[in-house]
Amino acid sequence: MSNITWLTTERFLSIALLLFLEGYLAKNLSVDEYGSYQYYLNISLIVAVFLNAVPAEVVIPKISKNISLSWSIIFVVFASRVAVLITFILISLALYYSGVKTLQTIILFSTALLLTEAVSVVVNYYQAIVQVKYVSIIRLFVLFVRVVVIMSLSIDSLNIEFIAWVRVFESLLLGLFLFYLIKKFSNIDQRLKFRNVIFKIIITNGLKIWPSIIIYYMLIRFDRVAVGYFFDMESVAYYSVSQQILDQVSVLLVIVASSIFPFFIYSQKNYLIKRNGFFKSSAILLVISFLFMFLSFLLSTFFITYVYGERYLISTSILNVMIWVLPLSIIDYSFSQYFISINRPSLVFIKNLIGIFSGLVIYLNFGSMLSIQQFPIILIGVNLILLITSAIILVVEHENYKINN
Numbered sequence: 001m002s003n004i005t006w007l008t009t010e011r012f013l014s015i016a017l018l019l020f021l022e023g024y025l026a027k028n029l030s031v032d033e034y035g036s037y038q039y040y041l042n043i044s045l046i047v048a049v050f051l052n053a054v055p056a057e058v059v060i061p062k063i064s065k066n067i068s069l070s071w072s073i074i075f076v077v078f079a080s081r082v083a084v085l086i087t088f089i090l091i092s093l094a095l096y097y098s099g100v101k102t103l104q105t106i107i108l109f110s111t112a113l114l115l116t117e118a119v120s121v122v123v124n125y126y127q128a129i130v131q132v133k134y135v136s137i138i139r140l141f142v143l144f145v146r147v148v149v150i151m152s153l154s155i156d157s158l159n160i161e162f163i164a165w166v167r168v169f170e171s172l173l174l175g176l177f178l179f180y181l182i183k184k185f186s187n188i189d190q191r192l193k194f195r196n197v198i199f200k201i202i203i204t205n206g207l208k209i210w211p212s213i214i215i216y217y218m219l220i221r222f223d224r225v226a227v228g229y230f231f232d233m234e235s236v237a238y239y240s241v242s243q244q245i246l247d248q249v250s251v252l253l254v255i256v257a258s259s260i261f262p263f264f265i266y267s268q269k270n271y272l273i274k275r276n277g278f279f280k281s282s283a284i285l286l287v288i289s290f291l292f293m294f295l296s297f298l299l300s301t302f303f304i305t306y307v308y309g310e311r312y313l314i315s316t317s318i319l320n321v322m323i324w325v326l327p328l329s330i331i332d333y334s335f336s337q338y339f340i341s342i343n344r345p346s347l348v349f350i351k352n353l354i355g356i357f358s359g360l361v362i363y364l365n366f367g368s369m370l371s372i373q374q375f376p377i378i379l380i381g382v383n384l385i386l387l388i389t390s391a392i393i394l395v396v397e398h399e400n401y402k403i404n405n
Contacts (some may be wrong), residue, residue, distance in 0.1 A: 004259075006132050006133050006136045007132055007136060008255060009136070010136035010139060010140055011251065011255060013140055014139075014140065014143060015248050015251065015252075017140075017143050017144060017147055018143070018248075019244070019248065019307060020147065020307075021146070021147045021150065021151075022241075022244060022307075022308070023307035023308050023309075024147075024150070024151060025037065025150070025158075025163070026237070026241065026307075026308040026309060026311075026312060027308065027309045027311075028155050028158055029158065029159075029160075031233075031234045031237045031238075031311055031312075032232070032233045032234050032237070033159070033160060033233075034237040034240075035228075035232070035233030035234050035235065035236035035237030035238075035240065036105075036160060036233045036236070037160045037163060038224070038236055038237060038240035039224070039225070039228045039233060039236045040105045040106050040109055040160065040164075041109055042221050042224045042225060043106055043225060044106050044109035044110040044112075044113055045113065045217070045221060046217060046218065046221055046222075046225070047106070047110045047113075048110055048113035048114050048117065049213060049214055049217040049218075050214060051084050051088060051110075051114060052081070052084070052114070052117055052210075052213075053080075053084070053203065053206045053207055053210050054077050054080050054081060054202055054203065054206040055206060055209065055210065055213055062201075062202065062205070069198065070125060070128075070129075072195050072198050073198055073202065074121050074122070074124075074125055074182075076195060076198045076199045076202055077121045077124070077202060078118060078119075078121045080199070080202070080203070081114070081117055081118035081121065082118050084114065085111070085114040085115060085118055088110065088111070088114060089107075089111060092107040092110075092111075093107075104161065105160055105161055105164050108161070108164035108165060108167070108168055109164050109167060111168055111171075112164065112167035112168045112170065112171045113167075113171075115168065115171040115172065115175065116170075116171040116174060118175070119171070119174055119175035119178050119179070120174075120178075122135075122178035122179060122181065122182050123135050123139075123178065125182065134181055135178070135181070138174065138177045138178060138181065139174070141177070142170050142173050142174045142177065143170075145170060145173060146166055146167070146170045149166050149169070150162075150163060150166055209345070211349065212345065212348065212349040212352070215349060215352045215353055215356055216352055218356055219352050219355050219356055219359070219382075222356070222359065222360075222363075223243075223359070223363075223375075223376075223378070223379050223382075224236070224239065224240065224243060226363045226367060226375075226378075227239045227372070227375060229367070230363075230367045230368055230370075230375075231372055231375075235372040237312070238312060238314045238315045238318060238372060239315075239318055239372060239375065239376075241304060241308050241312050241315040241318075241319075242315045242318040242319035242322050242376070243322070245296070245300070245303070245304075245319055246319070246322055246323065246325065246326065249292050249296070249326060250326065250329060250330070252292070253285060253288060253289060253292070253326070253330045254330075254333065256284075256285065256288060257281070257285055257330065257333065257334065257337070260281050260284060260285075261281060261334075261337055263277075264277030264278070264280055264281040265277045265278055265281060265337065265338060265341050271342070274338070274341065274342065275338075275398070278334060278335075278338040281334060282331050282334045285330045285331065285334060286327055286330070286331060289326045289327040289330050290327060292323075292326060293323050293324070293326055293327070296319065296320075296323045297320060297323070300316050300319050300320065300323075301313065301316050304316055304319070314372075314373070317373045318372060318373055318375070318376060321373065321374065321376040321377060321380070322376035322379065322380075324376075324380050325376065325379050325380055325383050328380065328383035328384055328386070328387050329383050331387060332351075332383060332386045332387050332390055335351070335387070335390035335391075335393075335394065336348045336351070336390075338394075339351075339390075339393070342397075344397070347393050347397075350389075350393075351386060351389045351390055351393065352386070354385065354386070354389050355382055355383075355385060355386045355389070358381075358382060358385045359378070359382040362378050362381055362382065363378060366378065
């Protein structure tokens with residue numbers, strides 16, 4: 001099996017396992033508890049992104065271009081990420097023992113995510129050398145372990161804190177398997193040494209794209225935090241169910257995009273051909289997104305009832321509004337990939353920054369006026385602003401091209 005096949009298989013099986021687990025949790029926690037679980041997890045994801053100044057987007061290219069220095073790069077990245085993790089834990093413990101008890105669950109989830117990020121430097125290595133078979137198997141296995149461990153607990157003992165501890169255990173297990181893998185099967189035989197030169201290069205490159213990554217993740221997560229601010233935890237639960245379904249459908253669309261972009265955009269050298277390829281690929285994705293929307297309208301009630309339970313039927317009405325984000329977001333994603341392909345990643349940052357500020361303004365001015373069923377309208381508005389901004393940038397870039405050529 002090729003690397004693409006392994007990654008696609010892993011993605012589909014992960015979606016199935018995660019939906020199964022989320023359905024189990026939604027049915028066996030109270031609606032309020034499930035909402036709190038989703039709220040804490042999303043805050044933790046934002047925390048983890050803020051603290052990750054050495055992202056995979058830097059590590060993978062560096063290893064790919066410097067295979068002879070792979071071990072040194074891996075060690076520097078791992079040491080840097082562990083240092084961040086230890087600092088976070090020490091600060092969190094100080095806050096916790098000073099009386100800020102409500103941080104406990106967020107601390108646990110954030111620790112699990114930061115630990116996963118630290119050990120994932122091994123994943124970055126195998127992605128760089130295009131050998132992901134065993135990595136995919138390991139990640140699927142530890143995810144399966146998470147499902148089994150949580151489901152093995154009696155329903156009366158199931159709580160958010162336990163789920164957080166399971167995530168920490170899962171991260172440790174992932175680390176053990178990944179480092180066994182690299183020790184057993186890798187050909188890296190360089191001496192274990194922290195090299196200051198590599199550290200400076202990695203950190204410098206990481207800090208250059210770090211703001212872009214933070215803005216991007218805030219853009220795709222801050223609506224969930226906003227729901228917790230304007231509504232109660234039950235509303236967060238209903239909204240999260242709808243968001244999870246949209247997320248998984250979006251993942252499928254990104255998989256489709258990843259299969260057509262290399263042909264239409266990435267492999268093209270000529271500017272005009274690349275631009276036409278962008279329009280063609282966007283048209284294909286737009287048609288597929290409308291097909292997914294039709295299936296959502298047709299099957300959402302059955303799917304939500306079957307997976308999450310009848311308590312979450314209100315999520316159907318939320319999803320029927322939220323699903324209109326799908327065509328907007330996938331076309332904006334196409335814009336982002338196109339801008340990156342013409343070596344203009346700064347345009348993506350500017351666009352996303354405009355989206356963040358626009359979203360904050362809209363949420364603060366109109367969030368309190370909407371019901372939970374209407375709340376996705378703001379998300380639609382933000383994605384529409386992103387799309388319009390991208391279109392304006394595209395027109396400006398094309399006019400500059402005509403002037404210069």
